[in-house]
Amino acid sequence: MQLSDMVALRRRIHAHAEPGFLEFHTASLVMDTLDDLGVRYLCGAEAMDVEAILEKPSDEEYEAWSERAFEAGVSKERVQFLRDQGTAIIAVLRGNRPGPVWGIRCDIDALPIDETKDRDHFPNQEGFRSQTPYMHACGHDGHTVMGLALASRLADGDFPGEVRLLFQPAEEGVRGAIPMIAAGAVSDVEIMLAIHNQANQPLGTVVGGIVNHKATTKWRATFSGEPAHAAGAPEKGRNALAAAAQASLGILGLPRYSTTDTRVNVGTFQAGGSANIIPADATITYEVRSEDNDVVADMDSRVESLVRGAAQMYGVDVATNVYGRSVNTRPDDAVIERISSTVKTLPWVTDYSPTARPTAGSDDAHLFIHEVQKAGGTGAYMRIGAYQANAPAHHHSYDFHEEALSHGTDLLEAVVRQEP
Numbered sequence: 207m208q209l210s211d212m213v214a215l216r217r218r219i220h221a222h223a224e225p226g227f228l229e230f231h232t233a234s235l236v237m238d239t240l241d242d243l244g245v246r247y248l249c250g251a252e253a254m255d256v257e258a259i260l261e262k263p264s265d266e267e268y269e270a271w272s273e274r275a276f277e278a279g280v281s282k283e284r285v286q287f288l289r290d291q292g293t294a295i296i297a298v299l300r301g302n303r304p305g306p307v308w309g310i311r312c313d314i315d316a317l318p319i320d321e322t323k324d325r326d327h328f329p330n331q332e333g334f335r336s337q338t339p340y341m342h343a344c345g346h347d348g349h350t351v352m353g354l355a356l357a358s359r360l361a362d363g364d365f366p367g368e369v370r371l372l373f374q375p376a377e378e379g380v381r382g383a384i385p386m387i388a389a390g391a392v393s394d395v396e397i398m399l400a401i402h403n404q405a406n407q408p409l410g411t412v413v414g415g416i417v418n419h420k421a422t423t424k425w426r427a428t429f430s431g432e433p434a435h436a437a438g439a440p441e442k443g444r445n446a447l448a449a450a451a452q453a454s455l456g457i458l459g460l461p462r463y464s465t466t467d468t469r470v471n472v473g474t475f476q477a478g479g480s481a482n483i484i485p486a487d488a489t490i491t492y493e494v495r496s497e498d499n500d501v502v503a504d505m506d507s508r509v510e511s512l513v514r515g516a517a518q519m520y521g522v523d524v525a526t527n528v529y530g531r532s533v534n535t536r537p538d539d540a541v542i543e544r545i546s547s548t549v550k551t552l553p554w555v556t557d558y559s560p561t562a563r564p565t566a567g568s569d570d571a572h573l574f575i576h577e578v579q580k581a582g583g584t585g586a587y588m589r590i591g592a593y594q595a596n597a598p599a600h601h602h603s604y605d606f607h608e609e610a611l612s613h614g615t616d617l618l619e620a621v622v623r624q625e626p
Contacts, residue, residue, distance in 0.1 A: 207358035212351050212611040215239070219347040222278050223316035225340055226376025227263055230275035230285045230496035232314045232350065233293040236373050237284075245357045246298050250291035251389060258388035259292075260381060261529035263428070275339060293513040294386050297357050297371040305366025305626050309395035309578065310618060311571045313377035316340040322602040328594070330536030331606060345403045345592065346377065352401065354612040356622075359615065365623045370395060372574065379424060380532040380570035389578055397541060398578040398585035399621070400571035401614055403607045405599060410556035411591030412617065414545040415537025417561050419587065420469065420495040421502040422568040423491035424530035427453065427513050431522035433479070433486040440518045443484025444521045447477040450488035453516035457492050457509055468505065469495040469566060491529075495568060499533050532570040535579065537561060537586035545586065554613055562589070590614050 207285055222231040240247045247598075256262075265272075271450060275285045293314070305586055319342040321329065329335045353371045376382030386405055392398060404411070429450050432441030454472045455458075462468045472492045479485035493573070494505040515525035542560050549555045575585035592610035596602035 208353040223340040249295040254292040254294035255388035258385040289350040295373040301365040306396040309402040355615040379529040383570035383573040407591035413589040415586035422495040445483035446488040449520040466498040538584035541586040
């Protein structure tokens with residue numbers, strides 16, 4: 207697959223950006239491309255366990271994004287299959303000689319961002335601005351294409367071992383790795399890699415392994431009280447909004463740790479009613495993050511106690527659930543050594559760091575890596591430069607340099623083809 211082919215695929219995916227677990231057009235395009243390449247793949251229950259999704263989209267969301275996929279040319283049979291069985295795809299390529307089993311994560315979902323209509327924005331200039339209310343503002347369209355391009359190159363079978371390309375839904379919100387792990391997606395993987403383009407780093411930059419991505423837990427709390435007339439009988443009401451507000455302030459005031467970097471946030475707050483009604487329902491979403499997995503577990507316990515205490519204070523019921531999570535991993539020395547020797551063979555690499563600290567983000571690719579490491583394998587989370595002088599990730603003007611598509615594919619191919 208040449209760079210021009212990669213660019214065309216990237217632009218098609220970008221124009222049809224989709225949310226997590228609803229990537230019907232994207233997953234279908236992945237399947238069609240692998241079929242054209244003659245590459246075997248797993249889908250449905252072999253790729254993900256839909257019952258392990260911590261929080262599924264609503265029926266309304268399924269319907270709306272199914273319609274968008276139909277309009278984009280995906281068959282009703284294909285959409286129904288992906289709705290029922292999930293949007294994860296695992297391409298399986300076997301080499302012609304003994305070697306390790308590789309897992310390579312390629313995320314496919316987008317963010318709830320309305321892409322800018324600024325005429326200077328490159329996707330607008332070239333006519334591939336997102337046609338949906340979502341946007342590939344983190345480069346996942348590029349990661350999907352790198353995986354497909356790698357599949358096209360490795361289809362010759364001239365490499366040691368086996369490669370499994372994990373086209374993962376729902377990375378945003380760290381939700382998609384969990385049901386794939388539940389289906390056994392990495393059960394016999396020996397070396398697990400993830401790759402992410404970095405739009406604030408110059409082309410030619412490579413980081414072998416990110417250290418100290420934050421572990422995180424994403425929570426939802428739903429408070430249920432009793433409505434009453436706010437003036438006529440306030441004592442008969444049980445104020446869910448007040449309980450949610452108390453919980454929100456408590457979460458934001460949670461003590462931080464002296465031993466590691468931590469983050470907490472309350473991201474949404476919804477409550478119904480009117481000025482003269484004691485509100486009976488309220489929902490908040492919140493998160494905790496830390497570079498230390500044990501600290502996240504302790505913070506989880508604290509926020510759970512805090513939320514339940516706020517509910518008890520106002521005499522309301524509360525239900526809490528985790529809808530996303532990830533951990534922190536460290537890259538293994540053996541994998542970093544392999545990447546370090548590989549980059550010496552790539553003429554476009556101008557700046558290489560074996561390891562680096564990221565910004566304060568999280569990524570559930572680390573769940574895959576952690577699972578493999580627990581079983582005695584190794585892993586690393588790589589980054590490559592994709593600089594575009596526009597905007598940071600998760601911004602409506604985000605874009606990345608399309609030459610990074612070939613750089614990422616080159617790097618992955620060279621690492622895999624290297625003899626053990």
